Amino acid sequence: MSRLLGPVRQNGYVVRDIEKAMKYWSETMGVGPWFYIEKPPIEAFEYKGQPSQPDISIALANSGPLQIELIQQRNDAPSMYRDFLQAGHEGLQHVAYWTTDFDGTLAKCLAAGWRIGHRGQIGARGRFLYFESTGHPGTVIELSEISGNKGKFFEKIAREAESWDGSNAIRRL
Incomplete structure (x- = not known):
């Protein structure tokens, strides 16, 4: 557990083929069901402080208390994906920590x-951000606000x- 952020709540995998990844995770790993969102309604996306519009698809499932996220970027817009x-x-590209005090945790x-x-x-109340990582691949940290409907989902x-x-x-949603 992180002394600063608490327990890791999600492992995020960036994949080239999300359909293939969901099939693997459900059939081989026995993890599911997958909630697949082909075009999540992402607003105000910025990469290194500049607006960007990555076209991504995501799928979410849980393995016990840990959420697994699969992400496929479908265009070449600037993003950490x-x-x-x-x-x-x-x-594995990131681990995510969830917070209901986004501003305080971000500070x-x-x-x-x-x-x-x-x-x-x-x-509303569904902000997320990824911190730059100079470590090895798979160690990006995401901070995710779960105060609104995203937390209920x-x-x-x-x-x-x-x-x-x-x-x-x-x-499919």
């Missing part, structure tokens, strides 16, 4: 010298995973 793929990587991170790589928002995903019987593995 694009950077990860262009560096020749695929797989602590910035005071510790962390720099924002990209940021955006999904709905994440709770639903966790509940569905608890009783999932392996059927209806991909639920």
Whole structure:
């Protein structure tokens, strides 16, 4: 557990083929069901302080208390997902910490010298940002606000995973 941010709540995997990844995770790993959003309504996206419009698809499922996120970027717009793929990587790109005090937690991170790589928002009180990482691949830190509907959606995903019987593995939203 992070002394600054608490427990890791999500592992985020950047993949080249999200359909193939969901199939692998559900059939081989037994993780699901997957909530697949082909075009999430991301607003105010910025990469290194500049507006950008990455076309991404995401899929979310839980494995116990840990949420797994799959992300496929479908265009070449600047983002940390694009950077990860262009560096020749695929797989675990970030770990996410969730907060209901986004501004307070962000202030602590910035005071510790962390720099924002990209940021955006999904709905009211659904801000997210990724801090730049000079470490090794797979260690980017995401800070995700879960005070609004996004938090309720994440709770639903966790509940569905608890009783999932392996059927209806991909639920397109």
